[in-house]
Amino acid sequence: MSENSHTAEDLGQLQRRVIRAQDAQIQRIVALVDALPARGDADRLLAPLRPRLAQLRPARPLRFCRLLFRPLDPLIVPAPKWRPTSFTFPRTLLEPLAASVREAMNPDIRAAVDAVIAQRTTHDAEAVRKAGTMLWPAAAETLCAGISLRAWRTTGLPISKHSGLARAAGAVILHGVALHEIAEASRDRRDPDERQIETLLQKAATHGPETVSRILAVLLDSMPHAGAMVLALAGAGFREDLLHGHVSSETSRGIGGRIYAARQERRWTQRALADAVGVSRSAIAQWETDRALGLPENLTRLATALGTSVDWLVHGNKARALTEAASQEELSILELYRRCSTYDRRVVRDMMQRLAGRMRHPETYRSEE
Known part of the structure; x- marks a missing residue:
C-alpha cells in the first residue's frame, strides 16, 4: 500500500472520529485548525463538520478571505459537490480568488480593512459590519469587472469557469452590507425590515435571475422563520424572471x-x-x-x-412549499426542519416518508403497533 493510500485511510479514520465528537470538542478542534499557519489536510478534516459548524457558529478568526466571502457563506460547498449548473461556489475557489482581490484592491482600503479585522473574530458583529462596508463594495466592483485569478490550478476547476464564477460572486458580495444587516436583525430576533428586503431584491434583479436566486437562498438561510414573507416580497415578477432564466433543455423535462x-x-x-x-x-x-x-x-x-401558475408549470406540486402553506403549523415545521443539520434532515425525511407510507397502507400501521 502506498504512502498516499495510508494518508487517505488515516484521514478517513480521523474524519469518522471527528463526526462523533461532542460540540465542545468540535469547537476545540476548529480553534486548533484555525491556529495552524498552513492548513492543508486540516481543512479536509473539517469538511464533514461543516453542517454542524453552521449550527454551532463557533467564533472564527476574522481573516480577509473569511470576511470577503461571508455574504456567500450558505452558497459555499465542497468542490466535489459543486456543479456548473448550480448556484453554489466550490470552497477551493475562495483562497485564490481572495488573493487576487486583495492584490487588485486600493492599498489604502486594504490597510483599513486589515486594521479593523486584526485580532477580531466572526462574532464581532461591529467589526464585520465596519470592515465589510469598506471591503464588499470594492471587491464586488473588481470581481464584476473581471479579474485575473492567481493559482487557478489549485481550485481544481476548468479555466473556462473562472470569469463566470468571479462575476457571480461579485454580484452577491455587492449586497454584503444589506445581507449582513438583515442576518444580524434575525439573530437579534428583530422583525425583518420588509422595505429593506424588497429593495435588496429589486437591486439584485438588475444582475439577472441567477443573482436573485442566490440572494433568496442567502436570505432564507439567515431567516428561515420569515421564508414565506421573503418569497412573497420577491413577487411573481421576480419568481417568473428566475424561472425563465432556468428553463432549458434540462430543466424543461416534466x-x-x-x-x-x-x-x-x-x-x-x-x-x-x-x-x-x-x-x-x-x-x-x-x-x-x-x-x-x-x-x-x-x-x-x-x-x-x-x-395555472408559472411555478406549477416548471416545478409541479413542489412549487407550493412556502407561499401556499396551508397553516402556520406547516411553517413552524419548516422552520424546525431548516434548523437541522444535513444528516438530521435526511433522518426527518426518511421518518416522514415512512409515516406517509403507513397512511397509504393502514394495515401496515396496525401490524406494527
Whole structure:
C-alpha cells in the first residue's frame, strides 16, 4: 500500500472520529485548525463538520478571505459537490480568488480593512459590519469587472469557469452590507425590515435571475422563520424572471407532461391552446415533448391560458412549499426542519416518508403497533 493510500485511510479514520465528537470538542478542534499557519489536510478534516459548524457558529478568526466571502457563506460547498449548473461556489475557489482581490484592491482600503479585522473574530458583529462596508463594495466592483485569478490550478476547476464564477460572486458580495444587516436583525430576533428586503431584491434583479436566486437562498438561510414573507416580497415578477432564466433543455423535462395534462383538463386541442397563447401549433407540440425552444418567453402567457401558475408549470406540486402553506403549523415545521443539520434532515425525511407510507397502507400501521 502506498504512502498516499495510508494518508487517505488515516484521514478517513480521523474524519469518522471527528463526526462523533461532542460540540465542545468540535469547537476545540476548529480553534486548533484555525491556529495552524498552513492548513492543508486540516481543512479536509473539517469538511464533514461543516453542517454542524453552521449550527454551532463557533467564533472564527476574522481573516480577509473569511470576511470577503461571508455574504456567500450558505452558497459555499465542497468542490466535489459543486456543479456548473448550480448556484453554489466550490470552497477551493475562495483562497485564490481572495488573493487576487486583495492584490487588485486600493492599498489604502486594504490597510483599513486589515486594521479593523486584526485580532477580531466572526462574532464581532461591529467589526464585520465596519470592515465589510469598506471591503464588499470594492471587491464586488473588481470581481464584476473581471479579474485575473492567481493559482487557478489549485481550485481544481476548468479555466473556462473562472470569469463566470468571479462575476457571480461579485454580484452577491455587492449586497454584503444589506445581507449582513438583515442576518444580524434575525439573530437579534428583530422583525425583518420588509422595505429593506424588497429593495435588496429589486437591486439584485438588475444582475439577472441567477443573482436573485442566490440572494433568496442567502436570505432564507439567515431567516428561515420569515421564508414565506421573503418569497412573497420577491413577487411573481421576480419568481417568473428566475424561472425563465432556468428553463432549458434540462430543466424543461416534466413541463411537457404538465402542459399536456392541463390542456386535456380543459379539453382543448393543441391548436386551441396555440391560439390562446399566440404561438403555432407546432410550438405546443414541441413543448409537450419537453423541448424548450421558445418556451421561456411564453411561460406567463401559457400559464394564464391554462389557468395555472408559472411555478406549477416548471416545478409541479413542489412549487407550493412556502407561499401556499396551508397553516402556520406547516411553517413552524419548516422552520424546525431548516434548523437541522444535513444528516438530521435526511433522518426527518426518511421518518416522514415512512409515516406517509403507513397512511397509504393502514394495515401496515396496525401490524406494527
